[in-house]
Amino acid sequence: MPNILLTGFEPFGGESINPSWEAVKQLDRASIEGHNVVSRLIPVAFGTSIDLLKKSIEELNPAIVIAVGQAGGRSAISVERVAINVSDGRIPDNEGRQPVDEPINPNGPVAYWSTLPIKAVVKAIREEGIPAEISQTAGTYVCNHLFYGLMDSLASRRDIRGGFIHIPFIPEQAVRHSGQPSLGLRDIIKAIEIAVRTTLTYEADIEAIGGSIH
Structure with missing residues (x-):
């Protein structure tokens, strides 16, 4: 049975x-459209995170890789469009590293596009009553770092599709952050499962509005 690799991060900040790990671990060993889901915990650490992801890809040879990360303050499932080749830490990572304007791969391109059908994924999630959006930035912290490392690794692997999804706080976090939006863990899990199913369904993305003026 072919594999699907899902990753979530350990707590930080x-x-x-x-919630990224709390969600993807619930899908570990699930079967989706004849594919076996494997979930892996990733450290919030520049460098180390990419190394672990690459090892998981080599081990599992998955058909799809979807990395998931927490984006406190966002109000919807954010399907990322692009990873950029820079790490610029607003805060130190969990190993105490705080790079400033460092390229992730000095010999790599400025950016990589997600190879998920991002607009089809957003449409499918919204149709289930869960808020979702295309995001034009994954930031410059470890989430973008991992996203770029993922796509850099897959640049020579056209047989594997990959991308990144940011998720909001869950309610038990939001109660400690006045005014911050949240989304229930059940809806987050459902959205990730929809993202997997949609990626398996669509080889090419749909044509739909997903731009932003911000």
Whole structure:
């Protein structure tokens, strides 16, 4: 049975949980459209995160890789469009590293596009009553770092599709952050499963509005 690799991050920034891992671990060993889901925990660490992801890809040879990360303050499932070749840490990572304007791959391109059908994924999630959007930036912290490392690794692997999804806080986090939006863990899990199913369904993305003026 072919594999699907899902990754989530450990807690960071003073949080006791990270909803990205809480969600993807619930899908570990699930079967989706004849594919076996394998979920892996990724450290919030520049460099180390990419190394672990590459090892997982080599081990599993998955058909699809979807990395998931927490983006506190966002109000919807954010399907990322592009990863950029820079790490610029607003805060130190969990190993104490805080790079400033460092290229992720000094010999790599400025950016990589997601190879997920991002607009089809957003449409499918919205049709299930869950808020979703195309995001034009994955930031410059470890999420973007991992996203770029993923796509850099897949640049020579046209048989593997990959991308990144940011998710909001879950309610138990939002109660500690006044005014911050949240989304229930059940909806997040459902959205990730929809993203997998949609990617298996669509070889090419749909044509739909997904731009932003911000």
